Amino acid sequence: MTTPLDFFYYWESQTPQQPFLHQPINGQWKTYTYSSAGIEARRLASALRALKLPSKTAVAILSKNCAHWFIADLAIMMADLVSVPIYPTLSAASVKPIVEHSESKVIFIGKLDQYAHQRDGIPEHVMKISFPDYGPHDGISWNDFVRDHEPLKENRHHTLDTLATIMYSSGTTGTPKGVMLTYGALGHVGERVRDNLKLVPSDTYFSYLPLSHIAERALVEMVVYATGCSVSFSESLEKFAANLEEVQPTVLGGVPRIWSKFQEGVLKKISQKKLDTLLSIPLVSALVKRSIRKKLGMSRIRVAVSGAAPTPVSLIAWFQRIGVNIWETYGMTENTAYSHSNWKKIKLGTVGSPWPDVETKIDGNGEILIRHKALMTGYYKDLETTAAVFTNDGFLRTGDLGSIDDEGFLTITGRVKDQFKTDKAKFIAPAKIEMMLAANKDIDQVCVVGTGIPQPVALVVLSDLGKLKPKDEIIRSLTKTVGEVNPTLEEYEVLKKIIVMRDAWTIENNFLTPTLKVKRNAIENIYVSTYPTWYAQNGLVIFE
Structure with a gap:
């Protein structure tokens, strides 16, 4: 295994003029090569070292994705410090x-939209360093x-078991916990994903999901270091x-x-009915698919992950x-x-x-257990929770429920903590029901609930397409979907009601995590007392 920093050193020395980071600023693209990014990271690392901070001191990064996020992270590693990424959408609280x-002890303030509402969350004693170019x-x-x-x-090297970063989970159910990851874990994932997907230096990534989330951090940043792309x-x-x-990654x-x-975005410009017709015409179909992919920025896509x-x-x-094969991935x-993916074969x-x-x-309760070389070392300053999440033989308790078929493919059936009990004393795992409802293009967000009522109900937020339709058409659409699901x-x-949320x-209103997952607890806290009222109303579809 190789650490991410050692990967970077390799490309910096072997392909110094290879383009590394492409950052648009005021409509113009600024490109950093491996050499120029390395010089900037080394200069920043030198400045950080001059602060005389003890080894492994935590340094936070509060910023949306940008070139300086990567450079700051490299400098933190070079300076023998520990990075703490923070979601750029979080409030001060x-x-x-x-x-x-x-x-x-230090925080980088980067590319942000609402810093005025975040500034008070940074204690006065913490040193602030502002990224250039973005504000x-x-x-x-x-x-x-x-x-x-x-x-x-000099090139600073780290052992594989050295702490590299503390990543705080996005917290769908409670207070975020600080996950400790080593250089070995990060390097292992970067190297293995690169090899498994046969990625090469000519590949191009487009990074926009938060680098403070593990998927972007591991499967983009660390894979980029390992690949030299x-x-x-x-x-x-x-x-x-x-x-x-423009990029066409x-x-x-x-x-x-x-x-x-x-x-x-596609269906706003061309109806599904018309698209179906065009895709059914052999000579036209290829042109339509190519045109849609190019407009979406997906004309060169060979790896698409969800x-x-x-x-x-x-x-x-x-x-x-339309010619884009999305590989659903789990981790x-x-x-x-690093856990599962449809990388070998797509099994819907x-x-x-x-x-x-x-x-x-x-395990016997249906929970998925995982073991490999890139597991966390534990939760920062929380030995009790760390002990509870590992089995005696070193498997990680994921908190997810699932099943494995005879080909070894994993299906997620829900979250252990998401299960709820109706007043019939029946436990329900809502994930599979939500997945089926989400197939309706009029639905953007869905949360199946049922605490304190006889049968579950679905709370839904309409999609942009759904919001354009008359109420009676939405009622017909949702009624049809429930009729197919039940x-x-x-x-x-069996669902008894579907409630369209206002x-x-x-x-911003705290119903979604920074990675756009629904916070079930937040919804329950606000609406649980209203479930019986909705349940008692006439009709299948209720508007809040």
């Missing part, structure tokens, strides 16, 4: 406990910080589509809601029709996002087979 719990500006500027420092000449970023949300179309990751938004939450089979099938912060409805060297088993369920799982669930 969420930033503060992470900075304090990790005991960060906001607080504390000392990056350029002023590095001005009087020469780039480090290049990565591009988006200038802003408004320019995201245009930037992606060969590797692209997404979460289900992002893939759904891509689909919606993760973080279950992806509806119908959505994967839709992309297959979590605690196993460095599953998250794939295990990556090489991953051991998987299902016959496949056990009697105690407002969308967002990160």
Whole structure:
């Protein structure tokens, strides 16, 4: 195994002029080669060392994805410090406990949209260093910080068991925990994914999902280091589509809601009925598919990955029709996002087979257990929870329920903590029901609940397409979907109501995690007292 820093040193010395980071600023692309990025990282590392911080001191990064995120992370590694990535959308109330719990002494302030609402979460004693080019500006500027420092000449090396980063989980059910990952774990995943997917230096990534999330950190940043390829970023949300179309990456990751938004963008311009017609004409079909892929920025895609939450089979099938094969992938912060993927073969409805060297088993309660060389060493300053999440023989308890078929493909059937009991005393795992409902293109978000009522109900947020339709058409659409879903369920799982929510669930109103997963606890806390009222109303479809 090789550490991510050693991978970078290799490309820096062997292919110094190879493009590494592509950053759009004010409509112009700025490119850092492995050499120029290395010089900047070494200069920053020299400045950090001059602070005389003890080895392994925590240094936080609060920023959206950008070239300087990568450079800062490299410098932290070179300076023998420990990185603490923070989601760029978190409020001050969420930033503060992470900075304090990790005991960060320095924080990088980067590309942010709402820093005014985050600043109070940074304790006064923590040194602030602001990225150049993006704003906001607080504390000392990056350029002023590095001005009087020469780039480090020596290459700092780390043992495989050395702590590299503390990554705080996005917290769908409670307070985020600090997951400790070593250089060996990060390097192992980068190396294995590179080899398994046969990635090469000419490959191009487009990085936009938060680097503070393990999927982007491990499967993008660490794989880029291992491969020696290049990565591009988006200038802003408004320019995201245009930037992606310009880049046309060969590797692209997404979460289900992002893939759904891509689909919606296409269907806003051409109806599904018309698209079906065009795709049925042999000579026209290839041209239409090519045109759609190019407009989406996917004309060169050879690896498309979806993760973080279950992806509806119908959505994967839709992309297959236009020539984009999405590989559903499964992992979590605690196993460095390295577990299962449809990389060998796409088997719809599953998250794939295990990556090489991953051991998987299902315990007596249906929980998925994982063991391999890239598991976390534990939760930072939490020995009790660490002990509880590992079995005596070293398997990680994932907290997910699942089953393994005779080909070794894993299907996620729910979360252990997401199960709820109706007042009929029946336990229900909502994930499979939510997946079936999500196949309806009028639905953007869904959460099946049922605490304190006889049968479960579904709370849904309409998609942009659904919001354009008259109420009676939405009622027909949702009624049809429930009519298709209910016959496949056990009697105690049958949906009795579908409630259309007035407002969308967002990160800002605390109903979504930074990776766009629904916070079930937040929904329960707000609406559980209303379940009986909705349940008693006439009709299948209820509008909040």
